[in-house]
Amino acid sequence: MKEILHYSSDYFTLNHTINDSPHNIDTHIHDCYELFYFISGGLTYYIEGQVYELHPHDIIITNARELHRIVFHSNDCYERKYIHFSPEYISSFQIEEYNMFHFIERRKLGYFNKISAKDVREAGIDKMWAQMEETALSHSPEKIILMKTYFIQMLINMNNIFMTYNNPLVTSQSYNQKVVAILEFINKNLDKKITLHLLETEFFVNKYYLCHIFKKSTGFTVMEYLTYKRIMWAMDLLLSGDSALDVAHRVGFGDYSTFYKAFKNITGSSPRQYCNQ
Known part of the structure; x- marks a missing residue:
């Protein structure tokens, strides 16, 4: 992998890389917002049950609650x-009359994550991004200020684009309604015992076919998705002061050892280490 640019400051990271031998990127979330600018390669981007096929200069936006993964289907x-x-990066510029994170945060999970290359160019987002890269490589004393001003302008332009995407007259991406219903059911019942048999009964569909369409539509297995969403909920509860044992039962795990292993596998740390960090 060749790193063209890496710039980092408080609450903000800008990166540009080229990889000649890409590998699939497993299911994950970030503890921040992500703007992903695609340039080249053969891949499919999965976000919360939705599938996005990307073209050069498309941008994908995800927030800290959206599970996503990347599957490569070529060696390009x-x-x-x-x-x-993080919001703190531009918190001093937020005003009551205008929330720059409105469309990033208030979308339905997995919906309207992509800004097309056409809109990227027409809104000048590609040029603003290039300005940020150029500024990040400079050694000017005003660099930090310029980075924020370019970034804020870019966010405002993105919000303007999302305003048109949320217009009912705009044709939206087609979604597998059965899978959407299953995702909504899972997210509303994370504290309950959810099995393939329960989903089969609830949605009147053979569990083997259900697994097939779920994996094909989302990139996740049913149990993988369920486990990730439960651990995400657990992370919030732990930070609110609940004990790990209480959290394990509240988020639907039958025993603590299963919860502990799942938590460590996904977060890289134990519940206690996570709270201390």
């Missing part, structure tokens, strides 16, 4: 840029 050179940022 993979080039992409990304920005990771």
